[in-house]
Amino acid sequence: MSLDEYAESWIESGSGGGEPAAGEELLARVRERSEAFERRIRRRDLRESAAAVFVVVVFGYETITAGSWLSRMGAALVMTGALYVMWRLRRARPDEDPAAAGRPVADRLRIRLRQVEEQVRLHETVLWWYLAPLGVGSVMFVVGLGSGLWATLTTLAVIAVLSEYVRRANGRLVRSDLRPRRERLARLLRELEEA
Amino acid sequence: MSDLEDRYLRLVAENRGRMRRLSRVYAGDAEAARDLYQEMLLQVWRSLPSFEGRSEPGTWLYRVALNTALQRRRRRDRRRDATLDPDDPLRDRAFAGPEERLEEVRRTERLYEAIDRLGEGERALALLYLEEKSYAEISEILGITENHVGVKLHRIKKKLSDLVKEDDR
Numbered sequence: 001m002s003l004d005e006y007a008e009s010w011i012e013s014g015s016g017g018g019e020p021a022a023g024e025e026l027l028a029r030v031r032e033r034s035e036a037f038e039r040r041i042r043r044r045d046l047r048e049s050a051a052a053v054f055v056v057v058v059f060g061y062e063t064i065t066a067g068s069w070l071s072r073m074g075a076a077l078v079m080t081g082a083l084y085v086m087w088r089l090r091r092a093r094p095d096e097d098p099a100a101a102g103r104p105v106a107d108r109l110r111i112r113l114r115q116v117e118e119q120v121r122l123h124e125t126v127l128w129w130y131l132a133p134l135g136v137g138s139v140m141f142v143v144g145l146g147s148g149l150w151a152t153l154t155t156l157a158v159i160a161v162l163s164e165y166v167r168r169a170n171g172r173l174v175r176s177d178l179r180p181r182r183e184r185l186a187r188l189l190r191e192l193e194e195a
Numbered sequence: 196m197s198d199l200e201d202r203y204l205r206l207v208a209e210n211r212g213r214m215r216r217l218s219r220v221y222a223g224d225a226e227a228a229r230d231l232y233q234e235m236l237l238q239v240w241r242s243l244p245s246f247e248g249r250s251e252p253g254t255w256l257y258r259v260a261l262n263t264a265l266q267r268r269r270r271r272d273r274r275r276d277a278t279l280d281p282d283d284p285l286r287d288r289a290f291a292g293p294e295e296r297l298e299e300v301r302r303t304e305r306l307y308e309a310i311d312r313l314g315e316g317e318r319a320l321a322l323l324y325l326e327e328k329s330y331a332e333i334s335e336i337l338g339i340t341e342n343h344v345g346v347k348l349h350r351i352k353k354k355l356s357d358l359v360k361e362d363d364r
Contacts, residue, residue, distance in 0.1 A: 003356040010325040011302045013216060026207070027200055030240045037237070099245035101238045101259045104338025105319065108262050184315075188265065191316025192339055192347075 016050050041096065048086060055082040062141070071144030074137045081133030088129060106192050110172045112118040123170040131163040203243055207236065212337055213253075214260050219308055220318060221264035231267060233262045241250055250335055257328075258336050261319055309358035317351050324348055 031163055045057065060083070062075035142155040144164075196204075205212075214235050215228075222228035236272045238259050246255055310321050323333045333348070 003352060003359060006302055006306045006359055007327075009299050010216070010306060011212070011327070012299070013303045023204065024196075026236070027196075027204065027266050030236055030306050031201075033233075037241075097245075098238075098241040101242045101262050102246060102255050104258060104261070105265065105336060106338035108338075109265070112266075149214045152265055161363075175223055187314070191314045192319070192337055193343075 055079055055125055068082055068144040069142050074140030077133055077137030092122050109185055109189045111170055115150050116182045119176055123174045126170045127167055135159045135163055203240060206252055210256050217260050217264055220354050234360050235263045238263045245263055254335055305359055308353055312358055321355055
């Protein structure tokens with residue numbers, strides 16, 4: 001039997017069968033899901049903005065009023081570091097523009113591949129752009145307060161443990177999720193583009 | 196009903212079969228296929244206001260549906276009793292009666308299984324061929340040249356044909 005004969009049955013499959021919802025009911029469902037999706041995005045953006053405002057208010061205040069120049073510099077470093085982290089995370093976020101879904105498949109794959117590569121880079125270098133400025137800034141802030149050796153050592157220990165935990169978690173995410181995703185996208189693109 | 200809603204319902208009604216077949220191919224099991232189909236409906240709804248009419252509505256919808264399908268990761272275990280699912284594209288015909296219809300359903304099942312053994316990108320081309328899309332339309336949906344479509348399709352048809360024959364034996 002030839003492929004064309006098989007193909008004849010293909011179009012027929014899926015032409016029958018009941019639609020779970022149609023007309024007004026389908027519209028109501030799809031509108032509801034769309035609104036829920038938009039609400040989720042708005043809530044996330046609101047949370048991020050609130051975190052940015054919190055960081056600016058608290059560490060901005062300390063930047064101006066802290067007792068020593070070391071604490072003031074530490075607070076400024078934490079504040080700018082946190083804002084930089086937020087900016088980089090937002091920039092690396094997958095494209096949420098609804099129009100993007102209507103682009104040709106190869107274009108969309110290329111864009112998504114670039115985004116995943118950027119995410120891999122971000123996660124692999126998390127120590128430098130995320131942990132280092134916040135960690136160094138926090139230590140400077142605490143040392144500048146003149147809280148004594150034990151307070152400084154405790155801060156250092158907490159920051160070291162937290163940093164290692166974050167670094168490992170990021171490494172796991174890259175290995176288990178991002179690299180496989182990158183390879184899948186690259187393979188897909190190759191399958192489409194290679195003659 | 197607004198013009199947008201009206202256009203949406205018309206588009207979905209005209210392309211329902213295509214989206215369901217696409218969902219079935221790209222999802223790992225019947226439940227995932229249902230979720231994927233719902234996801235496609237949502238994406239089409241969200242993207243429709245930005246559709247500028249530069250391509251045929253059916254071509255545009257297929258792009259949205261295929262992009263949505265390729266964005267999701269496939270579940271590993273494929274359920275074999277997919278036709279028992281009420282939303283499975285083959286289900287109604289599987290229970291339709293006469294022996295010929297059953298044979299047709301088996302044939303389509305074999306085709307689905309053969310498609311399942313292709314790579315993800317090849318699967319997209321195979322589907323577009325089976326949906327009787329022209330080279331120009333395939334090129335527009337996938338974003339590759341018509342020449343390229345021709346070369347690749349020739350190879351994929353041969354591969355698919357071999358896989359189907361293999362299953363026949």
